Amino acid sequence: MASLSLPEPPELDFPTWIRQEAAVTGAVAAKDKGMHILFSGPTQSGKTTLCRIVASLRDYVVVLGSKPKDDSLDAYVRDGYLRIDHWPPTRSDIRKCRGPGCHFIVWPKMASRADLRKHTGLYLSVLDSVYAEGMWTTVVDEGLWMCDPKGLGLGAVVSDIAYGSASNGVSLYLLVQRPANVPPITWTSVGQALLWHMGRQDDVREMASLGIYDPRAAVAAVQNLRGHQFLDLPTRAQAEWSISEVPASWAA
Numbered sequence: 001m002a003s004l005s006l007p008e009p010p011e012l013d014f015p016t017w018i019r020q021e022a023a024v025t026g027a028v029a030a031k032d033k034g035m036h037i038l039f040s041g042p043t044q045s046g047k048t049t050l051c052r053i054v055a056s057l058r059d060y061v062v063v064l065g066s067k068p069k070d071d072s073l074d075a076y077v078r079d080g081y082l083r084i085d086h087w088p089p090t091r092s093d094i095r096k097c098r099g100p101g102c103h104f105i106v107w108p109k110m111a112s113r114a115d116l117r118k119h120t121g122l123y124l125s126v127l128d129s130v131y132a133e134g135m136w137t138t139v140v141d142e143g144l145w146m147c148d149p150k151g152l153g154l155g156a157v158v159s160d161i162a163y164g165s166a167s168n169g170v171s172l173y174l175l176v177q178r179p180a181n182v183p184p185i186t187w188t189s190v191g192q193a194l195l196w197h198m199g200r201q202d203d204v205r206e207m208a209s210l211g212i213y214d215p216r217a218a219v220a221a222v223q224n225l226r227g228h229q230f231l232d233l234p235t236r237a238q239a240e241w242s243i244s245e246v247p248a249s250w251a252a
């Protein structure tokens with residue numbers, strides 16, 4: 001019996017892809033709702049770079065930076081985000097917002113290894129106030145570190161946001177190297193998964209099963225990705241999958 005070939009996503013040039021993304025984002029925001037997005041790929045695949053471009057479509061954004069040093073996070077500051085080490089923002093911080101909206105990166109300086117876990121309370125206050133206020137697009141740049149008990153142990157609060165806050169206008173953008181050790185509710189609540197090539201079969205299968213397409217086809221699509229290419233795998237009806245790549249000149 002002849003085997004049926006699996007469907008393949010179309011490749012879109014990045015300006016076309018981001019235009020479509022802007023249309024989806026705008027439609028969701030017009031209803032005062034949020035939409036969570038998962039960015040999953042190995043280290044250096046391009047998650048922070050793509051997320052920065054996708055987050056720029058939003059008016060009220062708070063990025064949680066938890067790495068001591070990261071050129072891709074510096075690019076948020078170059079784009080005009082105000083780097084702060086406290087929350088809530090002060091009046092003076094808010095006066096510096098260039099609009100439309102406000103763009104903050106909560107990213108305290110960290111000089112030594114001992115500093116890595118020093119700011120858990122700060123991230124917790126951001127997440128608590130996002131949950132209460134609604135509206136903020138919240139970028140968790142290092143999802144595993146933020147959630148895992150061996151990291152900052154904020155998995156329960158990130159889960160609460162994933163579970164309950166899209167109806168309050170919050171969009172959670174969660175970046176992970178792999179889904180393991182991140183509470184499943186955080187990535188099964190997303191409306192869109194952006195996936196890079198990943199080596200582990202189990203991870204690929206788990207991520208592929210999120211989408212509205214045949215998981216076997218999604219697995220094949222992820223395995224065929226090269227370099228900084230990503231698969232856009234929607235998990236909501238009437239959206240279409242595609243492959244694209246940030247042009248090198250747009251990357252930091």
Ligand SMILES: Nc1ncnc2c1ncn2[C@@H]1O[C@H](COP(=O)(O)OP(=O)(O)OP(=O)(O)O)[C@@H](O)[C@H]1O
Nearest residue numbers: 043044045046047048049072228246247248251252
């Ligand atoms: N599409 C691209 N084309 C060329 N270079 C890229 C592209 N995307 C990202 N890069 C570069 O690759 C490097 C890693 O990108 P980035 O920091 O976004 O990866 P990451 O997945 O967030 O990594 P990590 O998991 O370590 O945080 C950066 O130097 C960035 O400028």
Ligand SMILES: [Mg+2]
Nearest residue numbers: 047048072141
């Ligand atoms: Mg990163």
